[in-house]
Amino acid sequence: MTHTELLEKLQAKHRITESKEDLGVLNAAVGAGAFKSVIKTLKEELGYTQLNFVTAIDWPANNNIEVIYRLYNYDTNSDAVIRVKLDRTKPEIATISDIFSTANWHERETAEMFGITFLGHPDPNRLILPDGVIAPLRKDYKDAAMIPLPKA
Amino acid sequence: MTIKAPFELEKISSDEYILNMGPQHPSTHGVLRIILKLDGETVRDIYPDIGYIHSSVEKICENRKYEMITPFTDRLDYLSAVNYNLAYVMAVEKLLGVQVPERAEYMRVMLAELNRIMSHLMWFAAYGMDMGALTPIIYAFREREEIIDIMEGMTGGRMIHHALRIGGFKYDLQKDFMERLKKFLSHIDDRVDEYEALLINNIIFTARTKGMGILPKDMAINYGVTGPSLRGSDCAYDLRRNAPYSIYPKFDFKVCTGRNGDTWDRSKVRMDEIRESARILRQAMDGIPSGDIMAKVPRIIKPAPGEYYSKVECARGEFGAYIVSDGTEKPYRIKFRSPSFSNLSVIREITIGTKIADVIAIMGSLDLVIPEIDR
Amino acid sequence: MDLLKDILYNTDKPWNQFYGWAHAGWANWGWPPFILDIIFQLCFAVIIAVVLILNALWIIYYDRKIAALFQIRKGPNRVGPLGLFQTIADTVKLLIKEDINPKAVDLAVFFLAPVFIFIPTFMVMLVIPFGRGLIPADLNIGILYVMAITGLSVIGILMAGWGSNSKYSLIGGLRSAVQLVSYEIPMMLVILTIVMMSGTLSMGGIVQAQAGYKWFWLPQIVGFILFLIAGNAEVNRAPFDLPEAESELVAGFNTEYSAMKFAFFYLAEYVNLFITSAIAATLFLGGWEGPLLPPVVWFFIKTYFVVTLLMWIRWTFPRLRVDHLMEFSWKYLIPIALLNMVVTAFVIKLV
Numbered sequence: 075m076t077h078t079e080l081l082e083k084l085q086a087k088h089r090i091t092e093s094k095e096d097l098g099v100l101n102a103a104v105g106a107g108a109f110k111s112v113i114k115t116l117k118e119e120l121g122y123t124q125l126n127f128v129t130a131i132d133w134p135a136n137n138n139i140e141v142i143y144r145l146y147n148y149d150t151n152s153d154a155v156i157r158v159k160l161d162r163t164k165p166e167i168a169t170i171s172d173i174f175s176t177a178n179w180h181e182r183e184t185a186e187m188f189g190i191t192f193l194g195h196p197d198p199n200r201l202i203l204p205d206g207v208i209a210p211l212r213k214d215y216k217d218a219a220m221i222p223l224p225k226a
Numbered sequence: 227m228t229i230k231a232p233f234e235l236e237k238i239s240s241d242e243y244i245l246n247m248g249p250q251h252p253s254t255h256g257v258l259r260i261i262l263k264l265d266g267e268t269v270r271d272i273y274p275d276i277g278y279i280h281s282s283v284e285k286i287c288e289n290r291k292y293e294m295i296t297p298f299t300d301r302l303d304y305l306s307a308v309n310y311n312l313a314y315v316m317a318v319e320k321l322l323g324v325q326v327p328e329r330a331e332y333m334r335v336m337l338a339e340l341n342r343i344m345s346h347l348m349w350f351a352a353y354g355m356d357m358g359a360l361t362p363i364i365y366a367f368r369e370r371e372e373i374i375d376i377m378e379g380m381t382g383g384r385m386i387h388h389a390l391r392i393g394g395f396k397y398d399l400q401k402d403f404m405e406r407l408k409k410f411l412s413h414i415d416d417r418v419d420e421y422e423a424l425l426i427n428n429i430i431f432t433a434r435t436k437g438m439g440i441l442p443k444d445m446a447i448n449y450g451v452t453g454p455s456l457r458g459s460d461c462a463y464d465l466r467r468n469a470p471y472s473i474y475p476k477f478d479f480k481v482c483t484g485r486n487g488d489t490w491d492r493s494k495v496r497m498d499e500i501r502e503s504a505r506i507l508r509q510a511m512d513g514i515p516s517g518d519i520m521a522k523v524p525r526i527i528k529p530a531p532g533e534y535y536s537k538v539e540c541a542r543g544e545f546g547a548y549i550v551s552d553g554t555e556k557p558y559r560i561k562f563r564s565p566s567f568s569n570l571s572v573i574r575e576i577t578i579g580t581k582i583a584d585v586i587a588i589m590g591s592l593d594l595v596i597p598e599i600d601r
Numbered sequence: 602m603d604l605l606k607d608i609l610y611n612t613d614k615p616w617n618q619f620y621g622w623a624h625a626g627w628a629n630w631g632w633p634p635f636i637l638d639i640i641f642q643l644c645f646a647v648i649i650a651v652v653l654i655l656n657a658l659w660i661i662y663y664d665r666k667i668a669a670l671f672q673i674r675k676g677p678n679r680v681g682p683l684g685l686f687q688t689i690a691d692t693v694k695l696l697i698k699e700d701i702n703p704k705a706v707d708l709a710v711f712f713l714a715p716v717f718i719f720i721p722t723f724m725v726m727l728v729i730p731f732g733r734g735l736i737p738a739d740l741n742i743g744i745l746y747v748m749a750i751t752g753l754s755v756i757g758i759l760m761a762g763w764g765s766n767s768k769y770s771l772i773g774g775l776r777s778a779v780q781l782v783s784y785e786i787p788m789m790l791v792i793l794t795i796v797m798m799s800g801t802l803s804m805g806g807i808v809q810a811q812a813g814y815k816w817f818w819l820p821q822i823v824g825f826i827l828f829l830i831a832g833n834a835e836v837n838r839a840p841f842d843l844p845e846a847e848s849e850l851v852a853g854f855n856t857e858y859s860a861m862k863f864a865f866f867y868l869a870e871y872v873n874l875f876i877t878s879a880i881a882a883t884l885f886l887g888g889w890e891g892p893l894l895p896p897v898v899w900f901f902i903k904t905y906f907v908v909t910l911l912m913w914i915r916w917t918f919p920r921l922r923v924d925h926l927m928e929f930s931w932k933y934l935i936p937i938a939l940l941n942m943v944v945t946a947f948v949i950k951l952v
Contacts, residue, residue, distance in 0.1 A: 124447050132559075179571040180450075202276060203280065245769075245772075358918075364672040428918065430921055
């Protein structure tokens with residue numbers, strides 16, 4: 075299935091705000107309301123049965139945080155990336171751990187690293203970081219232990 | 227750290243108790259904590275607690291130049307450093323649009339496969355210890371030592387070999403690399419047979435592992451389990467075959483699979499993979515061309531804005547490096563997708579109802595390396 | 602020369618002479634004769650203790666060398682010639698180490714556990730026939746006494762598990778109790794078979810019954826194998842080392858122990874190994890009987906043969922799981938042992 079076919083199939087059901095083909099991979103941006111059904115469609119109808127990872131990218135310049143879901147199709151050996159833009163001041167997004175079990179841990183990691191709330195998550199505890207460290211992977215994170223790299 | 231769900235005290239009946247396995251425990255292979263709710267010896271619930279050696283590599287990488295990041299990747303997983311380097315290096319090369327010379331690709335594959343054998347041998351050694359057999363560790367280390375010596379001659383490092391550069395290699399293979407490799411390959415198959423006779427086909431071992439910790443294929447995929455742990459569940463998914471990178475399409479090798487997805491199948495797949503890796507190495511030895519080992523890479527690495535995800539089949543499964551570039555000489559964001567992270571997350575599904583000893587057996591069969599889980 | 606030969610080959614003859622002579626002399630002093638017997642017993646106790654400790658030191662070294670042989674390495678070779686003093690150095694290290702008592706332990710139980718483990722091993726030595734007439738006390742219920750006393754050591758392990766107040770220790774202690782109860786039964790059945798064949802419970806008598814090289818291992822090959830398995834399980838060594846299962850329970854019942862208290866557990870394990878082998882040699886391999894060499898040498902050769910067998914097993918097999926362990930005993934060992942006993946009884950009756 076080529077990138078355009080896949081996109082057409084998705085667009086028949088959902089509203090894809092923007093999409094591009096990035097090195098042969100579908101890279102689609104979806105609204106926070108619709109992304110869950112897009113991922114469900116990808117998994118259940120289009121055969122994207124593996125969730126590679128969930129992560130996020132902080133864009134302070136645009137004042138948003140992008141949550142990235144990367145899916146993989148075993149039959150066609152193709153990837154699909156779903157990006158959801160969230161408001162940086164109050165990032166909230168629905169969990170997909172009911173669709174992909176692996177999302178449970180990946181979402182917990184993303185949540186503590188970026189301060190995102192995954193609504194409806196079955197186990198919203200911290201996974202890796204100790205209590206008190208808040209959103210270290212955001213670009214504006216400051217810590218006394220962080221020493222700037224000396225100029226060579 | 228407070229653990230709320232699912233270990234609230236009121237949920238523990240008077241028959242049950244909590245056993246804190248780790249973070250300092252002989253069988254957690256590093257600093258992994260596993261909280262067990264037990265009834266006698268039967269596991270009623272299990273809750274892994276990770277993050278004890280979180281080293282914040284992703285954040286550090288955001289403040290380093292591209293060429294400075296490569297050494298960080300091989301420290302993520304002390305057992306498959308070359309594969310980790312490879313994933314990162316390939317991602318940067320893709321972002322830069324660099325074509326690596328063929329000889330360098332061959333060298334990469336050879337080192338990666340040696341690294342895979344080394345990692346599987348280490349797994350075999352440690353798994354023997356987990357199962358209470360104290361001899362396999364020494365046997366496996368005999369072969370592992372040979373590989374380490376070869377790698378040391380090639381890269382200078384014994385465990386965290388940092389040989390790969392963006393664009394190829396800095397140094398060519400050392401002079402006696404081929405001889406030593408040939409010597410090693412001449413007996414590895416016999417040794418693997420010996421190991422299978424010693425441990426994998428041992429009657430006590432099979433009694434403890436067959437039908438234990440069955441991981442069904444769909445559950446494995448749902449949990450993002452990759453590598454030998456997934457292939458043990460009869461899913462012939464190997465990135466070297468399914469999403470070929472480097473020059474793997476040139477080689478003839480079998481994707482080893484198990485049938486039932488139990489602990490024994492996962493073990494057997496690893497032993498078979500050693501043989502297949504040796505086959506790849508033999509083919510690579512015959513086919514390696516002479517020529518350049520370094521592509522033309524700009525002195526200052528400044529990829530165009532964009533993103534790329536490159537994944538390799540490391541000894542534990544799919545390792546991916548996801549790089550977002552904003553056009554500067556430092557990556558905007560790097561995400562390392564580590565296999566053990568996803569592999570460990572499935573443990574709750576497959577250990578409940580087993581015994582304490584089985585938790586160790588199942589955990590060992592997933593081949594966890596803690597630094598890469600925590601990153 | 603004859604005396605030396607007698608001492609070596611026929612120890613009870615010179616001993617009886619000496620005993621009679623000593624008692625005759627003692628009677629001249631006019632003191633009651635039981636005091637002299639007590640003095641003799643005390644001397645025996647000291648000799649046994651010394652032999653026990655020296656033997657334990659040697660057997661630890663031997664185990665490490667055997668392990669090294671199986672594991673293609675050299676083993677201890679630094680302290681003393683061929684590393685012979687390694688265990689002594691280790692013991693001295695354990696002696697001078699700080700004795701740590703964790704806060705939460707039940708001190709009395711915690712302290713007594715190593716004692717309770719070590720004393721039975723010491724007591725069992727009383728009835729082991731080391732050579733002709735070289736048996737500290739040939740009790741007429743010798744083998745029964747052995748079973749009763751070795752059964753005691755589990756109390757020590759349970760005490761260690763309970764007193765340590767650690768979950769790992771407790772699980773280890775309970776596993777040990779379960780294991781001992783299950784494996785005592787097949788062992789008992791096998792011993793019963795031997796008793797049926799020899800017609801005596803005395804250890805010396807059992808050796809006598811095998812005189813003329815009619816050793817019991819051949820007619821009782823099933824029993825011999827069962828005894829080795831059950832005996833290995835009784836001494837808690839791999840593949841039956843579940844009570845200390847280091848990969849599961851850290852160190853099982855001795856997790857919280859350190860220094861000399863730990864050394865007692867360690868020594869007791871090896872002494873138990875020796876005793877199990879010695880009993881196996883007595884019951885199945887004709888005890889001290891053998892050509893040319895003095896009986897005591899033959900006894901040690903046979904014992905160390907069994908010790909080596911058990912070490913071989915230890916360094917080869919992975920560990921059993923606790924429910925497999927139970928299954929193995931109750932579903933296989935005990936029925937086979939029972940069958941073996943019944944068949945033996947019929948054969949004895951018919952022949």
